[in-house]
Amino acid sequence: MAGTGKLTTKAIAVVVILAMLAAVGISPVIMVFVIGVVFVLWLSMRRAQAREVDRIFDFYVAADAILREEERRWYGFEIAEVIEDGESLLEILPDPPPLNYFALGALYHRLGNHHATVEYLAHLTEDKQHDETRRIAASPQLRRYVMMLRTIEREPSTAPQALSALRSLERLRQRFTEPMLAESRSFIKAEKSKAPELKEADTEMMFAPSSPLSAISAPPPISTVLRDVYHEENSSNN
Numbered sequence: 001m002a003g004t005g006k007l008t009t010k011a012i013a014v015v016v017i018l019a020m021l022a023a024v025g026i027s028p029v030i031m032v033f034v035i036g037v038v039f040v041l042w043l044s045m046r047r048a049q050a051r052e053v054d055r056i057f058d059f060y061v062a063a064d065a066i067l068r069e070e071e072r073r074w075y076g077f078e079i080a081e082v083i084e085d086g087e088s089l090l091e092i093l094p095d096p097p098p099l100n101y102f103a104l105g106a107l108y109h110r111l112g113n114h115h116a117t118v119e120y121l122a123h124l125t126e127d128k129q130h131d132e133t134r135r136i137a138a139s140p141q142l143r144r145y146v147m148m149l150r151t152i153e154r155e156p157s158t159a160p161q162a163l164s165a166l167r168s169l170e171r172l173r174q175r176f177t178e179p180m181l182a183e184s185r186s187f188i189k190a191e192k193s194k195a196p197e198l199k200e201a202d203t204e205m206m207f208a209p210s211s212p213l214s215a216i217s218a219p220p221p222i223s224t225v226l227r228d229v230y231h232e233e234n235s236s237n238n
Contacts, residue, residue, distance in 0.1 A: 052092050053144045056100065057152075057162040059086045063103040064165035066110065067172060076111060083107050094139045098123070098130045099166070102173040106180065114184035121181040124173070 062082045086104045105120030123130045
């Protein structure tokens with residue numbers, strides 16, 4: 001019903017625009033051309049937004065592969081590239097799904113970046129607005145994401161890999177969000193407690209800047225030193 005109402009509103013808006021153009025005296029050919037241009041632009045925007053939604057599910061598949069397959073040794077740059085994709089989605093979507101925050105926090109935890117882990121996972125435990133049930137208003141991108149999500153859930157054969165990644169990430173989110181957040185916070189607290197000791201140790205180990213080798217002269221031989229001392233003693237006795 002909501003979709004039908006929006007379509008009716010758009011149709012009425014088009015009729016009003018056409019009436020205004022006709023009242024101004026615009027020829028039907030120009031009106032058809034303008035309508036065609038507007039339709040092409042609208043269709044392009046719809047396709048671009050659909051590709052953005054597709055990127056979310058691609059990110060889920062890549063993140064799930066890294067987080068689930070513990071036995072595989074992932075390179076750091078591989079994980080960093082997946083994180084970059086996930087963070088770029090935060091710039092595109094004004095209200096990204098909470099699962100996106102969890103996946104980013106878990107990936108950063110895998111890299112040992114505890115500060116970033118806390119930054120993302122804290123959204124899920126401390127900000128109630130990041131709970132799905134609190135999302136009363138939604139951007140067009142989030143609506144398309146939810147529509148595609150429900151389609152995948154109803155028809156698993158359309159995207160079995162994405163559905164598997166979604167279910168796996170949701171299980172990980174329920175089980176490990178709070179433990180990972182607590183662990184990362186304990187690491188950060190331990191780092192802060194060690195910071196004064198490390199600073200004091202660094203201060204004790206500080207030396208003056210070393211001189212270049214060309215500016216350092218070798219000490220005189222020991223025989224020369226003894227001879228000079230003996231000569232000074234004889235002179236004083238005389």
